[in-house]
Amino acid sequence: MHKLKINNSKKKGEALWEKIPCTCKKGTIIQEHPYKLCTHCKCKLQWLSVPQTNFIVKNKKGKDIEVKEILLKRGKLEEPQGWEFLS
Numbered sequence: 001m002h003k004l005k006i007n008n009s010k011k012k013g014e015a016l017w018e019k020i021p022c023t024c025k026k027g028t029i030i031q032e033h034p035y036k037l038c039t040h041c042k043c044k045l046q047w048l049s050v051p052q053t054n055f056i057v058k059n060k061k062g063k064d065i066e067v068k069e070i071l072l073k074r075g076k077l078e079e080p081q082g083w084e085f086l087s
């Protein structure tokens, strides 16, 4: 597997959402709904859903193509909201 080239990427800790502290109440998970995440953790999950290595997709003609480069789309907290591949 090759490392995917991610355009519009930021250095670790530089995106706005990374500067928002986590406000999840740690240790009270039984009282809290487990899926209720703070803004920081929601953004982090979105970041973790971004692929990091090359992957195969089918093009319009049904042929397999390897995606080596993507363009990240960011929201107002600079959190990843999606991406499109470039090839």
Ligand SMILES: [Zn+2]
Pocket (backbone or CB within 6 Å): 022, 023, 024, 037, 038, 039, 040, 041
């Ligand atoms: Zn949190």
